[in-house]
Amino acid sequence: MSMPNLAIAALIAAAALAALMFAGVWAFQAYGIYQFPRSSPPAADGVRAVQFRSSDGQMIGARLALPQPGKPVIMSFYGNGAGVDASFERLSALRDRGFGIAMMEYRGSGATGGKSSEMNFARDALAFYDQLDDLMGLPATARVLHGFSLGAGVGSRLAAARPFEAVVFEAAPYRACLYYQDAYKGFPFCQVMWAERYDNVDHIRAISAPKLIVHGALDQALPVARARQLFAEVPGPKEYLEIEGGHHADLTQLGLTEAMDAFISRSVAPSSP
The missing domain is CATH 1.20.5 (Single alpha-helices involved in coiled-coils or other helix-helix interfaces)
Structure with missing residues (x-):
């Protein structure tokens, strides 16, 4: 030739x-990427199941628990592979301490239709934030953000665009594309992906609220070294808690509730009853 x-x-x-x-x-x-359950059990006692309309008209399910007087509402976003009701129950100890909890169901999960995607989750989170007072039937209440794993990506984008009194990131990826690179033996996902990247570090840099980053020292899904890097690169005010013996999804059993309660008490002024 x-x-x-x-x-x-x-x-x-x-x-x-x-x-x-x-x-x-x-x-x-x-x-x-997304592996959500499609079943949606009835909401637990004391938990309200509601719906709101996102900016493109899609109806999105959500779960709400009202705060005790003077306590803030925690807007929580859960991880991949989980359902909204099990994720809500995971924070039951915070409810027992008087915090309100607000958690939307992701598109393509449970009873909520539509396509799961980073941009759809971002759109829905903004609509949830903007309609939350009406959904809860309360006057404006202090808000704290909590994002677990993939939910840290949804929450960090929201907190960069809307005000919160404090934010907590639990088992948060530095960038989700790095997680995929690790899982697929070094394939350069961060160089070739144009969507579903969850570039959390970039969004967290734009958040001015006090930040608590919590990670398990034995997390094998998201290595703790990346959590330390994330903490080092984001601006203050910030705190870091590395839980010895903690893995990826067991931190609520190893002191996360107490750490969040103490951090919120330091960061959020009590509202008037």
């Missing part, structure tokens, strides 16, 4: 490889 023909063949092969990679990354972003 002549040199010009070899060059053309090489270009065709490179183009085909690039197209194959593009298709693979697109399919991964569209179908390979």
Whole structure:
């Protein structure tokens, strides 16, 4: 084969490889990330199941528990693979301490239809924030953000756009694309992904509220070294808690509730009853 023909063949092969990679990354972003349950059990006693309309007209489910007088409402966003009711129950100890809890259901999860995506979650979180007082039937109440794992990505984007008195990130990725790189043996997801990246560090840098970053020292899903890097790179006021013996999803059993209660008490002035 002549040199010009070899060059053309090489270009065709490179183009085909690039197209194959593009298709693979697109399919991964569209179908390979989210793993939510589609069942939605009845809300627990004392928990209100409500719906709100997002900015594109999609109806989104949510769960609410009212705060005791003078206590703030914690807007919490949960992790991948979980459901809203189990995630709400995970914070029951905070409810017992008088905090209100507000948690939206993700699109494509439980009884909420639509397509799961970072941009859809961001759209829905903004609508949830803006309608929360009406949904709860209360006058404006101090708000604290809590984001667990993937929910830290949803929450950090929201807290960069709307005010909170304090924010708590539990088992938060530095960037989710780094998690995928680790899981897929170094494939350069951060270089090729254009969606579902959850670049948390960039959003947290824009949050002026006091921040608490909590991570398990034995977290194998999201290595603790990245949590330390995240903490080092975001501006204050900030606090860091590394829970010895903690893994990815067990921190509520190892002191997270007490740490959040103390942090919120230091950061949020009690509201008038």
